Amino acid sequence: MTGTEAIVPPAPPTSAQPDSAPPVRAGRVTEALLPPLVAILIALVVGDLLILTFGQSPAEVYRVLLAGTWGNAYGIGQVLYKATTLTFTGLAVALGIRAGLFNIGAEGQLAAGGFVAAVIGLLVPAATPGVVAALVCTLGAAGGGGVVGAVPGVLRARFGAHEVITTIMLNFVVLALLGWIVSAHLHVPESLHTPEIRSGAVTRLSDIFPVFHGSAANLTLLLALAAAAGVGWYLFRTRRGYELRAVGLQPDAAEYGGVDVAGVRWRALALSGALAGLGGVNFVLGYKHYYEEGFATGAGFLGIAVALVGRNNPWGVVVAALLFATLSQGGLAVNALVPKQMVEVLQAVVILAVATAVPSVRHAVRTAAAGLVRTGAKRS
């Protein structure tokens, strides 16, 4: 295994292929970097136009945006905090797409992970050493997200129910269920959150570097980097990863190669859910120390954008998560000049531009769409 071939997007089908192969690797780097850069450039141009319509100077707005994010330690801390959650959800979606599955359920899986971590944190004896409690809570978060991910996985493997539909619908089920549990049984009076965990809090960045004072950034970001490395290793170095990518690229060839396609599918969705669930650690153990309804609303869906812009490559996901976290945090900084929704428009433009410009993304979207159509046709 070379570990690099999967970054190459599928070439357009050609009717003729000469014996001398095209120089694939020479163009690999530009091929990998150019489309996202172009996408961001397009987003900037659209952003300029939007800013001008608000009567502001684009240069000034971008200056404020950068100053409010990467310009000071607090801003950097906030970007890192947001990027941590997005890395988990981005990895979750990316892993799914590598297996040919479109997991749109990261939103619910993330909430489930955070909830389980908070509940375990409530149940452990207060005297439990912090590291042990944090470890147990983290495993719980992965388990919570994993179970929510496994449900559509098993539905797909056993009944052929398309995961786009089941994962998206399960979001509502999970969020409503958690909302009911918290408001009916677990909430602190006058609030929508659970009591604080007894043990297992993750060290804040500001505890080590006081300059980050006030920001939510915490050591969960190391877990996110470890997860990215782990996903990369799993996908490109292990036998299971080899089989998972084969299922994603060509299920018929994988089946021919003795791979248990249905098994790979449900395990991939469970793993994807577990990754999204780990994102809950960032808020629950690292920031507020309790579960709160809507603690990361939108982070699951944004994970799809992060995965697409990161081209389903673990390190690409980390970079894309930083980009989206910067935009999201920057929206708050420029709020005085332009409505912060402008930044959401920018995010949308980045996604649209990437979705049209990057062949592998087009391929992923088309595959999901075709799968949906097939499922629909089977039902009717």
Next chain:
Amino acid sequence: MTEPIPPLAVSSNQPRGAAALAVRMRDVAKIFGSVVANRGASLEVARGEIHALVGENGAGKSTLMRILAGTYAPNGGTVDVADASGQLRDVTGWDTGQAIDAGVGMVHQHFMLVPPLTVAENVVLGREPRNGPVLDRDAAIRAVRELSERTGLAVHADRPVAELSVGEAQRVEILKTLYRGARILILDEPTAVLSPIEVRQLWDVLRTLRAQGGTIVLITHKLDEVMDVSDTITVMRAGETVARMRTRDTSPREIARAMVGREVTLVDDLSLAATRGAGVRERGDAGVRERGGLLLELRDLRVDTPRRRSVVDGVGFGIAAGEILGIAGVEGNGQTELVEAIAGLTAVASGSIRLGGDEIGGLSVRARGDAGLSHVPEDRHRRGLVLDYSIADNLILGRQHHFGGLRLDADRILEHARQHIVEFDIRPTDPALPARALSGGNQQKIVIAREMGRDFRVLLASQPTRGVDVGAIEFIHDRIRRARDEGKAVLLVSADLAEILALSDRIAVMYGGRIAALMPRSEASAESLGPYMTGAAGERAA
């Protein structure tokens, strides 16, 4: 380019001049991304002739014809087509609509028909005779019947296309093109799906059309077809036009040399020699060569698919060590399902599959592979390769569990790849290249290398040389024979009768999911097998 292209024999012999040309393509180039499909391709087709465009797979024949039919615009060169008055007009870069209006129609390899609609409705689709706002069905059926009689293309005008045989569906495609007024008809590999009898009928139709003044371009890589039906031949290699000849002045050997660029052994030479017993190993019924025990044994095998019951309907046979059993038949008669059932890719309804005496019917694909079953699948793009995986990664597909438990051993995979690339002459030789970047022949060599470059006892070879160039065919046939000589059992399934006749020790014909005939090679010939392939003859036991 090795040989100079002679001036077109037809136009130099008969003083007709440029006006007699129906098509003139000059120096055409077409590039897809980094793949050059055509460069310096030229083609001259005289009016009223059957012109064969031949070349290996990937030589750029289909691309050139799609440029002519307006599907693609060329990146360079000119395209001229004669209008109704016979005058050549520059039409470079036209679209399909303009091409159809000008009388250029192409029948593609993959049919573009609407299955629930009737033959007549399909034929007139887009140019329907109307009775006010609604389709005039009777007029459509009349028009189709009239056209059918005039051309000899026999169809049932009022039957839904979904119920037709492949051969009839193809006739509908041709009718559709003619109905739209095609004077220049392009056929892309039309015989791949036909039985020998249907092929002969098609040739009759083409000759009728030629007699009526039609011009036909036939894309093919089968040399016997070229010799049978064409007047003139253009040979392409690697996107270029390398030779042009008159059929009656040339030989299959000469065409093959132009296609490949070197001397090759033709399948026909071998099968001919085998029939005559001249020089080449004579094999077959008499047990010329000692055979071992049965390595693969099927008993009363039945396969149902979600769409159709009994696609494989009670098939049983045995293959001995050191034997090649060839299964001939028109595609779609259960061969695919039979092979996939043996390989473990399709569930078996009933019956038994034994490999070396052990029942393997209940085993997984992986376990069957480990038990010594190798499988060259018929569709390498869908089944046989993960096209975006590297050559090295493709060479371990199905064997990945032998290259590491948790972590795959990258060094061993690379070493394994290097070895197989050399032994099976896979080009280019860089193991990190994605399989997609290779030519069809080299892609197939990856599959062959993976399945035959390891210990195995039984080989399932399904259409092993489909879409593969002449040079690679020779190589693949050699490997299959060598496997047989080493005492393996080989089940060969091919739609190419010449291939079956060239390689097999015994030949079975599959029709309607059953073995319609099973005979020693010495009794088999295209003529004797033909009736079984179409179901015209009853069943015959070995």
